[in-house]
Amino acid sequence: xxxxxxxxxxxxxxxxxxxxSTLLPTERHYDVAIAGGGxxxxxxxxxxxxxxxxxxVFESRNLCFGTTGGTTAxxxxxxxxxxxxxxxxxxxxxxxxxxxxxxxxIILVTELTSTLNIDCGFRETNGYIIAQTEEEVEExxxxxxxxxxxxxxxAFISSLPTQIPARRILMxxxxxxxxxxxxxxxxxQAFERAGGVVMQNCHVEDVDPGDKVRIxxxxxxxxxxxxxxxxxxxxxxxxxxxxxxxxxxxALAIRLKSNDxxxxxxxxxxxxxxxxxxxxxxxxxxxxxxGEDHKTGxxxxxxxxxxxxxxxxxxxxxxxEITHYWSSxxxxxxxxxxxxxxxxxxxxxxLVATGYGGNGITHSQIAALTLRARLMTGEERYEGIFKxxxxxxxxxxxxxxxxxAGVAKQLLxxxxxxxxxxxxxxxxxxxxxIVRLHDEKxxxxxDNDGMLHAVHPTCTHMxxxxxxxxxxxxxDCPCHGARYSMEGKVVNGPAxxxxxxxILGEPVKGS
Ligand code: FES
Numbered sequence: 001x002x003x004x005x006x007x008x009x010x011x012x013x014x015x016x017x018x019x020x021s022t023l024l025p026t027e028r029h030y031d032v033a034i035a036g037g038g039x040x041x042x043x044x045x046x047x048x049x050x051x052x053x054x055x056x057v058f059e060s061r062n063l064c065f066g067t068t069g070g071t072t073a074x075x076x077x078x079x080x081x082x083x084x085x086x087x088x089x090x091x092x093x094x095x096x097x098x099x100x101x102x103x104x105x106i107i108l109v110t111e112l113t114s115t116l117n118i119d120c121g122f123r124e125t126n127g128y129i130i131a132q133t134e135e136e137v138e139e140x141x142x143x144x145x146x147x148x149x150x151x152x153x154x155a156f157i158s159s160l161p162t163q164i165p166a167r168r169i170l171m172x173x174x175x176x177x178x179x180x181x182x183x184x185x186x187x188x189q190a191f192e193r194a195g196g197v198v199m200q201n202c203h204v205e206d207v208d209p210g211d212k213v214r215i216x217x218x219x220x221x222x223x224x225x226x227x228x229x230x231x232x233x234x235x236x237x238x239x240x241x242x243x244x245x246x247x248x249x250x251a252l253a254i255r256l257k258s259n260d261x262x263x264x265x266x267x268x269x270x271x272x273x274x275x276x277x278x279x280x281x282x283x284x285x286x287x288x289x290x291g292e293d294h295k296t297g298x299x300x301x302x303x304x305x306x307x308x309x310x311x312x313x314x315x316x317x318x319x320x321e322i323t324h325y326w327s328s329x330x331x332x333x334x335x336x337x338x339x340x341x342x343x344x345x346x347x348x349x350x351l352v353a354t355g356y357g358g359n360g361i362t363h364s365q366i367a368a369l370t371l372r373a374r375l376m377t378g379e380e381r382y383e384g385i386f387k388x389x390x391x392x393x394x395x396x397x398x399x400x401x402x403x404x405a406g407v408a409k410q411l412l413x414x415x416x417x418x419x420x421x422x423x424x425x426x427x428x429x430x431x432x433x434i435v436r437l438h439d440e441k442x443x444x445x446x447d448n449d450g451m452l453h454a455v456h457p458t459c460t461h462m463x464x465x466x467x468x469x470x471x472x473x474x475x476d477c478p479c480h481g482a483r484y485s486m487e488g489k490v491v492n493g494p495a496x497x498x499x500x501x502x503i504l505g506e507p508v509k510g511s
Contacts, residue, residue, distance in 0.1 A: 002181065003062050004069040005483065005491040006472035010326040011253040011288065012069055015281050016181040019063040019188055021198045025222070030056045030197075032375060033215055033224035035204045038068035039180060039361060040353050041230030042187045042198075043368035046112075049196040051376050056196070056224070058217055060203040063188055064181045066232050066492060070328025072251050072290045073183075073361050074265050074277060075109060075176040076127060077102040077153075080358040081336025082139075083146035089335055092149065094385050098337065099150040101382050105365035106176050113178070118186030121179040121279055127172035127265040128160055136269040137168045144170050162262035162276070164316050175265050177277055180361060204235075205496075209347055226349040226375055230367075233331055233481060234352050235496045237462060239344040240388060244331040244355045246296035246481025248469075250305045253324035254287040256317055261285045274312060286323065289313050293358070296329060297478025300432075302471035327472055329481055329492060331355050338363045339388035340370045341380075351375075352388060427452070432468030432475070432486070442502055443468070443475055445486045453501075455488035460497040475499065 004013045032048050034041045037059025045055045059065070077099065079086075086095040106124075113122040131140040147154040153173040160166055188198055199219060206216040207227060215222045229235070233244060249272075261278040268274045274291035291312070292305040299305070306325050313319060333339060333355030340363075343352040351374065353367035366386070373381035380387065427433060432445030434457050443457035443466055455475065457465050464479035474491060475484040483492040488499030 008326040011324045012181040030224045034228045036230035037063040040364040046191040047372040049194040058202045073180040084142045101366045120182035127175040129170040130166045131168040229352045235493045241480040250292045251290040255321045257320040297467040297476045332357045340367045340386040453486045455499040461495040
């Protein structure tokens with residue numbers, strides 16, 4: 001089993017072994033350094049190394065520790081931001097470019113798995129969007145029309161390859177699915193064979209930009225002509241933190257009594273929507289179901305999200321056993337497209353890829369293609385539509401304002417609620433709360449062995465108050481999605497400093 005950024009174990013993580021790096025760095029100077037060993041970082045590194053650049057990847061923990069190890073790994077030619085909305089926000093030409101980019105993402109995975117012979121359960125299959133109400137039927141019609149207009153291969157069909165009730169079904173041809181960890185490990189091996197270096201347990205501590213970027217890591221100083229942040233969200237404080245909203249999504253891996261596993265990738269049209277697919281691992285089929293998304297930190301009793309998802313699944317499938325429960329994080333951009341290119345406020349040789357929404361695998365491959373073009377030829381692939389510095393349509397702004405208002409309200413509620421939590425005795429194993437102790441706010445949780453852990457609840461990124469996530473047993477920040485272990489260690493950026501630990505039993509100093 002390999003490690004991931006939470007208490008729960010994903011199906012992929014459970015079945016994978018750790019990647020072992022075979023090449024040690026023989027030098028300190030590279031063309032491109034990549035921070036982050038998830039699917040974006042490793043795919044980008046491989047494409048660049050194959051194109052003649054010398055690359056090094058720094059990963060704070062192990063490959064796929066972050067969201068890559070927790071995704072449900074759908075590859076789609078349609079996105080969470082539907083094409084009618086993209087046409088409205090960006091125009092038809094830009095939406096057509098996005099559609100082309102999604103197709104090229106699937107082609108890239110198809111080619112890499114084939115040419116590198118990666119055994120990652122890659123499967124090309126159809127996708128199905130399911131309308132269950134009259135309103136959804138109407139919306140589906142507009143998605144269908146927009147897809148046809150943009151050259152996305154879709155058709156209405158009359159029956160689904162499963163028993164989920166449907167009024168209308170839109171089929172999307174040539175979608176795909178993979179086991180994300182096996183895919184990344186296969187790419188990483190190819191990267192090393194091509195001469196690239198993967199450094200795990202190597203944290204980027206400081207970056208000094210310039211023609212040669214100086215990168216201080218926990219394993220020494222390195223230099224590169226360019227640096228790519230493939231860390232899901234860039235560290236530090238950046239404009240992109242104000243343009244990305246963190247969400248949690250929940251997933252189950254399920255064995256069915258009937259062995260009647262649905263073929264294809266399935267999506268209903270609820271808000272948040274449910275998504276379903278089948279994956280075979282070691283000769284065993286699993287139905288993977290996801291959904292119940294919510295803003296990070298907007299909910300503390302996250303176990304209830306699993307209960308709702310489980311109830312939903314049992315309505316439609318003959319569940320024999322739920323083998324895995326896990327959740328993961330994604331960042332939604334304000335206008336529905338990812339940010340890929342120069343990190344705002346930085347020189348052209350500091351790059352980033354973030355804001356993938358619920359289409360992380362597809363966007364990771366678009367990012368790798370975009371970044372390769374930028375770093376090899378200076379070309380803005382896809383007409384620069386994914387550039388982080390793009391002028392956004394106004395459509396995204398109200399949503400962002402709403403998010404911030406929601407965060408403020410949530411924080412206020414936490415403050416009001418403090419008086420109710422003036423003791424630690426009511427905390428049961430696996431629970432956490434913000435309480436007052438010696439007139440100070442502290443974040444306290446009790447682990448499964450009954451031991452209390454306490455930290456200052458002020459997020460080290462920009463000072464918001466963290467919220468307990470009962471399912472993953474982490475402290476999550478509602479503002480920009482930083483997450484911390486129960487001992488206060490950073491497990492997800494953008495924060496790069498741990499929460500300050502408090503020794504219980506001694507006077508608590510002010511935060
Ligand atoms: Fe930005 Fe916590 S992640 S304040």
